[in-house]
Structures are given as structure tokens and as C-alpha cells.
Amino acid sequence: MPDQVNGLMAAFPQPNVDTDVIMPKRFLITITREGLADGTLADLRFDEENNKRPEFVLNQPPWTEASILVVGDNFGCGSSREHAVWGLMQLGIRGVIGTGFAGIFYDNARKNGLALPIVSTRVRDDLLRIARDPEAGDCTIDITNRQITVGSQHHLFDMDDATRAALLEGRDDTLDSLKLAQSIRAYETKLTEKMRVNVIQ
Amino acid sequence: MSKTLYDKLVDAHMVCDLPDGDMLVYVDFHIMNEYTSPQAFSGLDQKGLKVWRPEAHLSVVDHVNATRQRDPHDEASKLLIDNLENNCKRHNIAFYGLGDPRQGIEHVVVPEQGLVAPGMLIACGDSHTTTYGAYGALGFGIGTSEVEHVLATQTLRYKRLKTMLVNVEGDLAPGVTAKDIIMKVVQVVGAGGANGYAVEFAGSAIRDQDMSGRMTICNMAVELGARAALIAADEKSMAKVQGRAHSGTIDFGGTEWRSDEGAAHDQTFDITAAEIAPLVSWGTSPDQSVPIDGLVPTAGDTATPKAKAALERALDYMGLAAGQSVQDITIDSAFIGSCTNSRIEDLRAAAAVLKGNKVAAGVNAIVVPGSTYTRLQAENEGIDKVFIDAGFDWRPESGCSMCLAMNDDIAMDGERIASSTNRNFEGRQGRGARTHLMSPAMVAAAAVKGRLADVREFQNEGTE
Missing domain, CATH: 3.30.499.10 (Aconitase, domain 3)
Known part of the structure; x- marks a missing residue:
């Protein structure tokens, strides 16, 4: 993962955009992570006949090229489906700037290298205004310094230390945690027989 | 400490x-x-x-x-x-x-x-x-x-x-x-x-x-x-x-x-229990709900332009008019199920409302018991008969079903559902589907009346 995300911002101010909207269920009947770009935000991007909805921001130039979304409050609420994050990444989205995100979505984003900078309502609303200007130019999300730069504006953002480190290192958490196998075994030795769940097959 | x-x-x-x-x-x-x-x-x-x-x-x-x-x-x-x-x-x-x-x-x-x-x-x-x-x-x-x-x-x-x-x-x-x-x-x-x-x-x-x-x-x-x-x-x-x-x-x-x-x-x-009324959701977010004897909110009820825009978008999706009486909202379907409300206690509460009543003409009413064990328990108690006699489709298998429409229970565009589920998001129960969240007893009441209805009007009302 590079330490910066660069790209065009698109304004997507609707509050409470849930993961059912980000990835409708008809695209979830799959056993792979691939092929989810078309499904991402599908009901907002396409009509019933699969024609592009001209009123949706990601269908309007220059935002067809956007790689950063500036979003409404509580983005990513609802279902735990990681398909929502996979789909956004496959659509070319690398950063989502908001005032706060639902917890599972936030953690899923971290696992996949999708940056979610958190800013105040005032800053978010400023960025929404800028994002609506087709001449605004690229935005930079500097993860190392936790700073968003667009034009002459600089805004610091919140990102917890562990998420920031995970994004910068791009590590595989599963393999990394297995290095702690000894600690896990030590914890397990403290468990009584009835604390070791054994599900009847 | x-x-x-x-x-x-x-x-x-x-x-x-x-x-x-x-x-x-x-x-x-x-x-x-x-x-x-x-x-x-x-x-x-x-x-x-x-x-x-x-x-x-x-x-x-x-x-x-x-x-x-x-x-x-x-x-x-x-x-x-x-x-x-x-x-x-x-x-x-x-x-x-x-x-x-x-x-x-x-x-x-x-x-x-x-x-x-x-x-x-x-x-x-x-x-x-x-x-x-x-x-x-x-x-x-x-x-x-x-x-x-x-x-x-x-x-x-x-x-x-x-x-x-x-x-x-x-x-x-x-x-x-x-x-x-x-x-x-x-x-x-x-x-x-x-x-x-x-x-x-x-x-x-x-x-x-x-x-x-x-x-x-x-x-x-x-x-x-x-x-x-x-x-x-x-x-x-x-x-x-x-x-x-x-x-x-x-x-x-x-x-x-x-x-x-x-x-x-x-x-x-701090919430005072006595002040809680039976609620129904009117919008597309689970926090958009009103008492069953209330009205769909109007833009005047919200403070900011942003909130106004969100309200208008929700009303438009739900096909509702600001200020209309909630109990005038007619339904196409009724769904009892989901991990929120499909346990035996939920089925009993809904059955108490349905007993001796019939589902209104034209309403498609479905009940999916939360588990096979729950279904068998309900059938043992004769609850299945109450649902079937009232005109509900008593499902022989269990699952999430129409709560999130990942199987073949998919609501149609514009279909309005009284639902005992947990999410009323846009498209949750099918593309364009309109979900009203409420308790299972309230879903039963709505199914009987063919519109969102107050469970308290039923003599043998259910309690959870």
C-alpha cells in the first residue's frame, strides 16, 4: 500500500448508505472475491434496463474517473458483507472521506487497503463543495501524516494508529497473528474443559 | 475500580x-x-x-x-x-x-x-x-x-x-x-x-x-x-x-x-418505558419510525436542509406523502421471520392476533419460522394451523428468506411489506421494495387489516 492516495473526489452526500446499497444481494451469490465492480452501487448507477443513470455522480464526467468518495454520515452501515469493500476497490475507489463509518465496514476497509479518513462535519461539507467543482483537481490523502490536501487546502484527519499502520504496511493480518501462536497457546492453557467449546457434529 | x-x-x-x-x-x-x-x-x-x-x-x-x-x-x-x-x-x-x-x-x-x-x-x-x-x-x-x-x-x-x-x-x-x-x-x-x-x-x-x-x-x-x-x-x-x-x-x-x-x-x-408506543418505520433507515397512531413526518419537523433532503428522498422511495396518517398506508405483503423476530415467542404473539381472523384480500402473507426446531415446536402447539387458517403461507423450511431477499423470496418493485425484520434500507427486500418494520404482532394486525394497524385494537392482543 502506498502511503498516499491521489485522485479525483466525487461528492456522494447521502447519509446512511448501507452495504445493501453498496453491494446489492444479487451480486453476492459468489464464492470468489472477483467480478464485483459491476455490482458496486448498481441500483444507483444503473436503471432497471441496465442503462447508466445520468443523474448519478459516478456517471458524470469528470467523476467517472473518481477514486475518492466524499460521503454522508454513517457510510457502510448494515450488513457485514466484505463484498462491499471488495466492490468499491474493484470500481477503482481507494479512499472514502466521511465523518464516521459503521464499525464492521471500517474494519473490512482496513483489511483491504481502502483508506477511510475521518473528518469533522465542517471539513466534510467543505470537501463536498470542492468535490462538486469539476475543475477542482486531484485530492491527496496522505496516510503517513494523516492529512488531506486539495488545491491550497490542508485538513488533518482522524485514523487510529493500528489502522494507519495496517494500511502503510499492507500486511497479511492472519500470517502476522500466527507469529503469536505461542501466546495463543498460553492463553488456551488457562481455559477449563467447559470453556473449550466442542460443537456436536 | x-x-x-x-x-x-x-x-x-x-x-x-x-x-x-x-x-x-x-x-x-x-x-x-x-x-x-x-x-x-x-x-x-x-x-x-x-x-x-x-x-x-x-x-x-x-x-x-x-x-x-x-x-x-x-x-x-x-x-x-x-x-x-x-x-x-x-x-x-x-x-x-x-x-x-x-x-x-x-x-x-x-x-x-x-x-x-x-x-x-x-x-x-x-x-x-x-x-x-x-x-x-x-x-x-x-x-x-x-x-x-x-x-x-x-x-x-x-x-x-x-x-x-x-x-x-x-x-x-x-x-x-x-x-x-x-x-x-x-x-x-x-x-x-x-x-x-x-x-x-x-x-x-x-x-x-x-x-x-x-x-x-x-x-x-x-x-x-x-x-x-x-x-x-x-x-x-x-x-x-x-x-x-x-x-x-x-x-x-x-x-x-x-x-x-x-x-x-x-x-x-434514559428512556421511560411507559412513553414507548407500538412503532412502525416509515422511511429507509431504521431510525425513521413513528407511533402507529401517528403521522408520516413533514419537512417542517426537521431542522437542517440536509435532514430535509434525506426525508424527501426517503418519502419518495417509500411512495408516501408527508403528514399522511400511518394507518392509511395499505400493504401488499406481510412477512414474519428473521433473526430479529422468528422465535417461538414471536410466532405465539402473532398467532394470538391472528386467531379467528383472516388476512385481508390481496395481501400476500408469509411466515418463516426461525429454525427447523422452532417450526416443529410451533406445529406441536398448533400455531401453524392458526397461521394457515388465517391465510398465511406457513413455510416448511427455515432461513433468512425475505428479510434480505437472497433466496427466491424477492419483493417486487414498489411492493409494500409489513415486516418483522430489522432493516428497511432501499432495496433490502428486493429492488424498489418498501419495507415497514414492526413487531410480529403488528405485522399480523397489518395483514388482517390490509394496512398498517394498531395491535391494541385487537381483543386477543399478543404480548411478547
């Missing part, structure tokens, strides 16, 4: 600290379904990893399976179901599939099988895993990458949450249920109001609830953004873990799983 129940649970499960403020927590029990686990198993395969403790996991089929009949309704759902079974066989993991008498919606199956007890940490690739807080257990939803992590390590990387206390004190008015309590809480705290928090529910109205009601409340805590929900363990939760398949094999302690006297929370909300 006084500790909250949440902090006690986290401390008890901490394996070790990690850099940057994370920690590793031990997962006592992990549940999987067919749609959020496939890529976790392929992740294990790609990395050449084994499952750390296969006996600590359970897989159930619930999200994509048909409930009209046992056989998969299409090839795609069959692929997901077979894939899970194969993955479980390869890794020696318990699998409760179609036709197994233990099969059903994961969060209904787990308590039925005695696999939740106070003091446990339970994870599942499903956001409604908060349900287990009803038992004084720490349950939370995880993504697929985390499913892989818990399979390989029996742990999760975890960041401690802030805590919120929601007190609901006093007696509920007649006709008001656990569903109305949690819908009220979501309305008061807001849809994202508890993002970053674990919420503990307390107060006499919570303690008075039976375990089914407590599960309904904790289940929908995720709709206010809570990553975990908790209720102190007591005699009721201890009693409910007895007499089940796994009873006697699991013990993490008992009623000591409660917050200490005077433990400090980061935020507190």
Missing part, C-alpha cells in the same frame, strides 16, 4: 497486546454461513493454513436457501450451500445443513442448541451477532477476512470500544414489545449514534423481558451502529442455557457477568 460488563468480557478474552493500541482477543465460539465464508476458506487454502480448533466452529445454511421447499431453488444457491458443506468436511467443522433438524437462522439455532452462555466471546460473519449480548456474552459481526483470521488463529485483532448505557425504566404499556423498545432506542440514539460503542441495556423494562425479547433488543443494536450489545446475566439467562444439546458442556461462569455498581460509561441515555 468498578468495571463495565463490556470491559470485563474484553479483559477476560485478551490474549496479548498488539502494537498501535490493538489487542488479540480469543474467540470461544465462531459461527459461519454460506455467503460470507467461502472466500475465508479459499484464503486458508491459498496460504496453506489449517483451522486452529475445528471443534469451536459451527456452520449453518440460512441466507440463500429457499424456504418453500428444501431443494435449492437455483444453481447459484446450490453452489454456495455445497461449497460450505465441502469446506466443513475438509476441515472437520460441524455443519447443520438443509434437512438437519438443527438447521435454521444462525442466531436462532445457537441459543436453541445451548451454544451461548454468559461470559463467552462469539464471532460470526453476520452483523446481527450482537444478539448474544442478551446472555451477557460478547457477540459481534466480522467481515470475511476476519472469518479467515479466526479460522486460522482462533483469535481476532480487536480495538476496545467506548461504552454506552441505555436505561429503559418502568412498565411497558399494553401491546408494546421488545421490538418497540429497540426501535425506540434506534430512533433516540440515531442510526449511526452508537458507531464505535458497545451498548449495555439496563433498567427494569429490560430485566422484565424474557430471553427472546432480550435477543430482539440486542439483535437490532447494530442498527444504531453498536459493534456489541450487552445485558447483564441473571437467573433468566442462566435458566435458558439449561436442557439443550450442549448444556453441561459449556460454562464460563454465571451471574457475575454484569457491570459493577458505579461503573462509568462514556455515554448514557
Whole structure:
């Protein structure tokens, strides 16, 4: 993962955009992570006949090229489906700037290298205004310094230390945690027989 | 120093600290379904990893399976179901599939099988895993990458949450249920109001609830953004873990799983139980609800232009007019089911309303019992007959079904549904489908009247 995300911002101010909207269920009947770009935000991007909805921001130039979304409050609420994050990444989205995100979505984003900078309502609303200007130019999300730069504006953002480190290192958490196998075994030795769940097959 | 129940649970499960403020927590029990686990198993395969403790996991089929009949309704759902079974066989993991008498919606199956007890940490690739807080257990939803992590390590990387206390004190008015309590809480705290928090529910109205009601409340805590929900363990939760398949094999302690006297929370909300009315949602977010004898809100009720725009968008999607009477809203369908409200207590409450009544002409009414065990129990009590006599379609198989429309129960564009489920998002029950959330007894009342209706008008009203 590079330490910066660069790209065009698109304004997507609707509050409470849930993961059912980000990835409708008809695209979830799959056993792979691939092929989810078309499904991402599908009901907002396409009509019933699969024609592009001209009123949706990601269908309007220059935002067809956007790689950063500036979003409404509580983005990513609802279902735990990681398909929502996979789909956004496959659509070319690398950063989502908001005032706060639902917890599972936030953690899923971290696992996949999708940056979610958190800013105040005032800053978010400023960025929404800028994002609506087709001449605004690229935005930079500097993860190392936790700073968003667009034009002459600089805004610091919140990102917890562990998420920031995970994004910068791009590590595989599963393999990394297995290095702690000894600690896990030590914890397990403290468990009584009835604390070791054994599900009847 | 006084500790909250949440902090006690986290401390008890901490394996070790990690850099940057994370920690590793031990997962006592992990549940999987067919749609959020496939890529976790392929992740294990790609990395050449084994499952750390296969006996600590359970897989159930619930999200994509048909409930009209046992056989998969299409090839795609069959692929997901077979894939899970194969993955479980390869890794020696318990699998409760179609036709197994233990099969059903994961969060209904787990308590039925005695696999939740106070003091446990339970994870599942499903956001409604908060349900287990009803038992004084720490349950939370995880993504697929985390499913892989818990399979390989029996742990999760975890960041401690802030805590919120929601007190609901006093007696509920007649006709008001656990569903109305949690819908009220979501309305008061807001849809994202508890993002970053674990919420503990307390107060006499919570303690008075039976375990089914407590599960309904904790289940929908995720709709206010809570990553975990908790209720102190007591005699009721201890009693409910007895007499089940796994009873006697699991013990993490008992009623000591409660917050200490005077433990400090980061935020507190106080709600007076007597002021809660039977609620129905009118919009496209679970916090958009009004009392059944109320009106659809008007733009004048909201303060900011942003809120106004959100309201107008919701009204437009729902096909409603601002200020119209909620009870004038006619419905096309009624659905009783989901991990929120499909337990035997829910079916009894709805049946009490339906007894001697008929579903209104033109209303498509469906009931999907939460599990095979629940269905058989209901059939044993004759509850199925009450539903069938009233004109409901009593489904012979269990699963999530029309709650999220991942099987063949998909609502049509514009179809309006009175639903005992948990989410009224745009497109949740089908593209363009219009969902009104409410208690199962209220769904039954709506089915009979053919419009959103007040359960209190029914003589033999149900209580949860």
C-alpha cells in the first residue's frame, strides 16, 4: 500500500448508505472475491434496463474517473458483507472521506487497503463543495501524516494508529497473528474443559 | 475500580497486546454461513493454513436457501450451500445443513442448541451477532477476512470500544414489545449514534423481558451502529442455557457477568418505558419510525436542509406523502421471520392476533419460522394451523428468506411489506421494495387489516 492516495473526489452526500446499497444481494451469490465492480452501487448507477443513470455522480464526467468518495454520515452501515469493500476497490475507489463509518465496514476497509479518513462535519461539507467543482483537481490523502490536501487546502484527519499502520504496511493480518501462536497457546492453557467449546457434529 | 460488563468480557478474552493500541482477543465460539465464508476458506487454502480448533466452529445454511421447499431453488444457491458443506468436511467443522433438524437462522439455532452462555466471546460473519449480548456474552459481526483470521488463529485483532448505557425504566404499556423498545432506542440514539460503542441495556423494562425479547433488543443494536450489545446475566439467562444439546458442556461462569455498581460509561441515555408506543418505520433507515397512531413526518419537523433532503428522498422511495396518517398506508405483503423476530415467542404473539381472523384480500402473507426446531415446536402447539387458517403461507423450511431477499423470496418493485425484520434500507427486500418494520404482532394486525394497524385494537392482543 502506498502511503498516499491521489485522485479525483466525487461528492456522494447521502447519509446512511448501507452495504445493501453498496453491494446489492444479487451480486453476492459468489464464492470468489472477483467480478464485483459491476455490482458496486448498481441500483444507483444503473436503471432497471441496465442503462447508466445520468443523474448519478459516478456517471458524470469528470467523476467517472473518481477514486475518492466524499460521503454522508454513517457510510457502510448494515450488513457485514466484505463484498462491499471488495466492490468499491474493484470500481477503482481507494479512499472514502466521511465523518464516521459503521464499525464492521471500517474494519473490512482496513483489511483491504481502502483508506477511510475521518473528518469533522465542517471539513466534510467543505470537501463536498470542492468535490462538486469539476475543475477542482486531484485530492491527496496522505496516510503517513494523516492529512488531506486539495488545491491550497490542508485538513488533518482522524485514523487510529493500528489502522494507519495496517494500511502503510499492507500486511497479511492472519500470517502476522500466527507469529503469536505461542501466546495463543498460553492463553488456551488457562481455559477449563467447559470453556473449550466442542460443537456436536 | 468498578468495571463495565463490556470491559470485563474484553479483559477476560485478551490474549496479548498488539502494537498501535490493538489487542488479540480469543474467540470461544465462531459461527459461519454460506455467503460470507467461502472466500475465508479459499484464503486458508491459498496460504496453506489449517483451522486452529475445528471443534469451536459451527456452520449453518440460512441466507440463500429457499424456504418453500428444501431443494435449492437455483444453481447459484446450490453452489454456495455445497461449497460450505465441502469446506466443513475438509476441515472437520460441524455443519447443520438443509434437512438437519438443527438447521435454521444462525442466531436462532445457537441459543436453541445451548451454544451461548454468559461470559463467552462469539464471532460470526453476520452483523446481527450482537444478539448474544442478551446472555451477557460478547457477540459481534466480522467481515470475511476476519472469518479467515479466526479460522486460522482462533483469535481476532480487536480495538476496545467506548461504552454506552441505555436505561429503559418502568412498565411497558399494553401491546408494546421488545421490538418497540429497540426501535425506540434506534430512533433516540440515531442510526449511526452508537458507531464505535458497545451498548449495555439496563433498567427494569429490560430485566422484565424474557430471553427472546432480550435477543430482539440486542439483535437490532447494530442498527444504531453498536459493534456489541450487552445485558447483564441473571437467573433468566442462566435458566435458558439449561436442557439443550450442549448444556453441561459449556460454562464460563454465571451471574457475575454484569457491570459493577458505579461503573462509568462514556455515554448514557434514559428512556421511560411507559412513553414507548407500538412503532412502525416509515422511511429507509431504521431510525425513521413513528407511533402507529401517528403521522408520516413533514419537512417542517426537521431542522437542517440536509435532514430535509434525506426525508424527501426517503418519502419518495417509500411512495408516501408527508403528514399522511400511518394507518392509511395499505400493504401488499406481510412477512414474519428473521433473526430479529422468528422465535417461538414471536410466532405465539402473532398467532394470538391472528386467531379467528383472516388476512385481508390481496395481501400476500408469509411466515418463516426461525429454525427447523422452532417450526416443529410451533406445529406441536398448533400455531401453524392458526397461521394457515388465517391465510398465511406457513413455510416448511427455515432461513433468512425475505428479510434480505437472497433466496427466491424477492419483493417486487414498489411492493409494500409489513415486516418483522430489522432493516428497511432501499432495496433490502428486493429492488424498489418498501419495507415497514414492526413487531410480529403488528405485522399480523397489518395483514388482517390490509394496512398498517394498531395491535391494541385487537381483543386477543399478543404480548411478547
